[in-house]
Amino acid sequence: MAMAADEIAALIRQSIPDASVEITDLAGDGDHYAARVVSESFRGLPRVRQHQRVYEALGGRMGGVLHALQLTTATP
Amino acid sequence: MTEDVQARIDQAVKGSDVLLFMKGSPLFPQCGFSSRAIAILDRLGVDYASIDVLQDQGIRQGIKAYSDWPTIPQLYVKGEFVGGSDIMMEMYESGELAELMTKSGVAQKAA
Numbered sequence: 001m002a003m004a005a006d007e008i009a010a011l012i013r014q015s016i017p018d019a020s021v022e023i024t025d026l027a028g029d030g031d032h033y034a035a036r037v038v039s040e041s042f043r044g045l046p047r048v049r050q051h052q053r054v055y056e057a058l059g060g061r062m063g064g065v066l067h068a069l070q071l072t073t074a075t076p
Numbered sequence: 077m078t079e080d081v082q083a084r085i086d087q088a089v090k091g092s093d094v095l096l097f098m099k100g101s102p103l104f105p106q107c108g109f110s111s112r113a114i115a116i117l118d119r120l121g122v123d124y125a126s127i128d129v130l131q132d133q134g135i136r137q138g139i140k141a142y143s144d145w146p147t148i149p150q151l152y153v154k155g156e157f158v159g160g161s162d163i164m165m166e167m168y169e170s171g172e173l174a175e176l177m178t179k180s181g182v183a184q185k186a187a
Contacts (some may be wrong), residue, residue: 047166048145048159055146063146068108071162 003065005033008058012037015057026070034070043075081138089142089152093182094124097139098149102126109161113149116161116168121185122177154180 005023012021012035019039026032035054042050050073055062062069089095094117100106102114117124129136129148140146143157151158153176158164167173177184 047163048157051159051163052144060146063140063148067147072166 003061004030008033008035008066008069011059011061012054012057016041016053020076026068032068033066034072036072036074038074038076040076042073047073081134082142085135085138085142088125088127090155092125092152093154093180094122094177095152096124096126096149097129097135097152098126099128099130101128106130107148109147110149113151113161113164116164116173117151119168120174120177122182153177153182 005025009021009023013019016037016039018041019037022036024034024036026034037050037054039053042053045053051071054071054073058066058069096110096113096117098105098107098110098113100110102118105111105114114126127135129139136148139148139150143150145157145160147160149161149164151160151164158167158173158176164173167176174184
């Protein structure tokens with residue numbers, strides 16, 4: 001059920017092309033990840049909207065197959 | 077379910093200055109993210125209400141539609157959706173969360 005780290009990164013880059021994405025496997029179990037996403041397109045967006053952009057990129061997997069994704073967003 | 081649930085959620089959100097939708101209760105959080113959210117609110121020293129979504133499947137699903145946000149916990153301040161535990165942590169560390177509470181007129185006990 002879990003997702004691979006590069007699969008998560010690929011989905012994010014697909015929908016936010018300029019994003020730099022860093023995925024960390026927090027527990028080494030392929031199920032608890034931290035993602036840091038940096039994109040110029042986040043500039044001026046409230047944090048909730050920035051996270052929402054990433055969730056949209058993950059297309060409904062967030063909260064489902066991806067229960068434990070700790071997300072940080074930033075602008076370059 | 078939907079309309080009734082949305083109305084109930086709306087009422088709850090507007091009925092408390094600070095409201096956390098979470099898994100479990102503040103004393104017994106049932107998930108690490110909810111536990112983290114509680115720790116942040118306690119550290120800020122604000123009074124808050126909480127709703128355990130595990131007790132109500134309608135609310136558990138309905139809250140995701142209400143906020144267009146896929147995960148729980150979810151924090152609301154003065155009826156406005158603030159974010160989940162990651163956002164709470166970022167805002168807590170940068171001081172923005174304390175600032176938001178102050179701006180919203182929510183009392184914080186001095187740490």
